[in-house]
Amino acid sequence: MSYYYLISLLTILSSFLFQTSFSTEPYLTYICTGSNYTENSQFGKDLNCLMQDLNKVNGTDNGGFRNASSGQAYGLAQCRGDVKPDDCHACINTTTSDLTKTQCPGRRRGISCGTAEKLLRDLAKKAPVARKPNMFAECTAELPEKESGNRTLYGMAQCSMDLSPKKCTSCLNQAVSTLSACCTRNIGGRVYYGSCIMRYEIYPFLGK
Known part of the structure; x- marks a missing residue:
């Protein structure tokens, strides 16, 4: 399941x-x-x-x-x-x-619960105004070779649909701040709030 x-x-x-x-x-x-x-x-x-x-x-x-x-x-x-x-x-x-x-x-x-930061901020901008009816956005970004050997970062963000675009942006900006403080030197990070989520990894994970 x-x-x-x-x-x-x-x-x-x-x-x-x-x-x-x-x-x-x-x-x-x-x-x-x-x-x-x-x-x-x-x-x-x-x-x-x-x-x-x-x-x-x-x-x-x-x-x-x-x-x-x-x-x-x-x-x-x-x-x-x-x-x-x-x-x-x-x-x-x-x-x-x-x-x-x-x-x-x-x-x-x-x-029940640098380049990476730019990726996260791009997601925070896209999800609140996403054309899909579910405030969902996904992005990819290439890490510099000196940092990772040309790895690709995969990210996604989504808000609960009862949020206004403004509140969605606020929730995701908080998620960006949390991930930036704890995880941007790691190969992946995830934040789950009651009204929004944000995640990035060095491998494709959407639809899986």
Whole structure:
């Protein structure tokens, strides 16, 4: 199961927040926080209805994005822009079940989580105004031979579709700052926020 394709699924107190950690392993990271609720409570019932609604995303309509609410629960789900529709649908169906039943049961909030800098900033500019309906952008850049032996950098960025272009830019700029501070001397880096993601590697990873 390609779990790492999912960007985020959130419901906040009025919700539950979930965010993937797009690793190369088929496993999601879950961070469960917030106060507890009981399955038979009104919030528990609202949450179950919400998850059923989010499962209707099919990966084709609206760029694989869906947001919904039910009573006190609010959530959104969105797949990465390079994901096939069938993979998107299967991932969200599995994740909504795991999140509420096995990973964060009874919790109101959960999270599941030089040249390089220029590449990142290019991505931050492109994603908010992307023509695709999912605020998704990808770029490549050639590293100088003295740095890497003519390696190519591959990067992607995407925002949650409930963000305005301005807020998308702000989120991605924060991601650029984080990656620039920690990772631009490394061969790859990833940042996952609740509303945007950014990643770069020295190997092609989109669609995989």
